[in-house]
Amino acid sequence: MALNYDDLMATSVADIPFSYGDTETMLYALSIGLGRDPLNRKELGYVYEQGPQLSTVPTMATVLVPDLFPADLGWDYTQVLHSEQRLTLYRPLPAAADILINKRIVGAYDRGPTRGAIVLLEAEGRLAKDDTVLFTLGSTLVARGDGGFGAPAGSGPAPHRVPRREPDLSCDIESSPHQALLYRLNGDRNPLHADPSLARQVGFRAPILHGLCTYGVACHAILQTICDYDYTLIGGFDARFSAPVVPGDTITTDMWQDGNIVSFQCSVKARDSVVIRNGRCTLAA
Numbered sequence: 315m316a317l318n319y320d321d322l323m324a325t326s327v328a329d330i331p332f333s334y335g336d337t338e339t340m341l342y343a344l345s346i347g348l349g350r351d352p353l354n355r356k357e358l359g360y361v362y363e364q365g366p367q368l369s370t371v372p373t374m375a376t377v378l379v380p381d382l383f384p385a386d387l388g389w390d391y392t393q394v395l396h397s398e399q400r401l402t403l404y405r406p407l408p409a410a411a412d413i414l415i416n417k418r419i420v421g422a423y424d425r426g427p428t429r430g431a432i433v434l435l436e437a438e439g440r441l442a443k444d445d446t447v448l449f450t451l452g453s454t455l456v457a458r459g460d461g462g463f464g465a466p467a468g469s470g471p472a473p474h475r476v477p478r479r480e481p482d483l484s485c486d487i488e489s490s491p492h493q494a495l496l497y498r499l500n501g502d503r504n505p506l507h508a509d510p511s512l513a514r515q516v517g518f519r520a521p522i523l524h525g526l527c528t529y530g531v532a533c534h535a536i537l538q539t540i541c542d543y544d545y546t547l548i549g550g551f552d553a554r555f556s557a558p559v560v561p562g563d564t565i566t567t568d569m570w571q572d573g574n575i576v577s578f579q580c581s582v583k584a585r586d587s588v589v590i591r592n593g594r595c596t597l598a599a
Contacts, residue, residue: 317388317431317463319422325387326418331442332380335410336363338500342374345497346530347487356543368409372548373533375401375449376526377500379415379437383455387419387433390459396525397432398454398592400471400552404447406545412442420452421470427462432470473554473592476577481568485535489523491562497527523559528589532580535567536595540576550596553578557589565589574599 340361343349348371349361359369376382376399385391421434437451454470490496494507502524505512513521533551541547559565563582570577578593 317422317433317457317460317465319424319463319465322387322419322422322433322465326416328414328416330380330415330417331412332378332415332439333412334378336368338377339368339370339374339407339409341496342377342500342530343369343371345493345500346371346373346527346534347489347493348534359543360545363409369543369545370407370409371530371533371537372403372407372545373401373526373530373551374407375403375439375451376529377502378407378413378439378449379417379451380501382437382451382453383435388460389431389433389457393430393457393459395456395458396453396555397456398452398470398473398552398554399526399529400452400550402450402550403548404449407448408441411448413448414440414442414445416440421468422465423468423470424463424465425461425467425469430456430458430461431463431465432456432468434470474552474577474594476579476592477570477572479570481579482571483539483569485539485567485569486564487531487535487567488564489531489559489561493527493561494521494523495561497524497530502526518558518560520560523561523563525555525558528555528559528565528580529553531565532567532578532590532593533595535565535580536569536576536578539567539569540571541597547598548595549598550594552592552594553590554592555589556591557582557587559589
């Protein structure tokens, strides 16, 4: 079965119910490295429910959408890469909620038989109790094995340009050797992140960290360095994935602040590898 442009553009599903509580909120925070120092009271607010109010990491929105990347669109799912993630928050995420999710395909582009296809997905999360919109997620996927299916040519949204000057700030966060095993409990059980033999079969020396975990670590770095752990300051978070992270790597997030826009880039300096490019964090005005 091959991709079909008309079928793709007609793909949508509405009002998928999803519920989460403080356990899931704290698990997400722990899985992107918050709470490593149990005496850090600002981080404790994300991983301990007995404070005035449990804090929520904005990028947790990415694990609140069931089946974020469906396997049954007609593509060769084994060759699908998640290349970009975008997030717009309309209000801070609650620590627990019943929500409804709408999902749809918003674009598909044919790059030719040898270059694959680009598919743009969008998901919206709303509070079930009153239909208040919480967030919109936009994802760019590259279907490497599905080019030549007859869609229009194109490339999707233009990436954000990171300034060329030296970074204004930088933050190192060391990932743990078991971080992928912890992060997968948020819902993505892909064995590539857990099974050493499978990882070697596809060319990695060890299971790799989820790209969305690295994305969350970048948000952790900005929360820590620029926002003084105030999660209500972040209203948008966009990034392009460029290379894998191995659990145990130290992830360096370089930041450039211009008004309410924080540009960022993440790298693993030990391998001279840039793992996230074109990062854009929008701060609340």
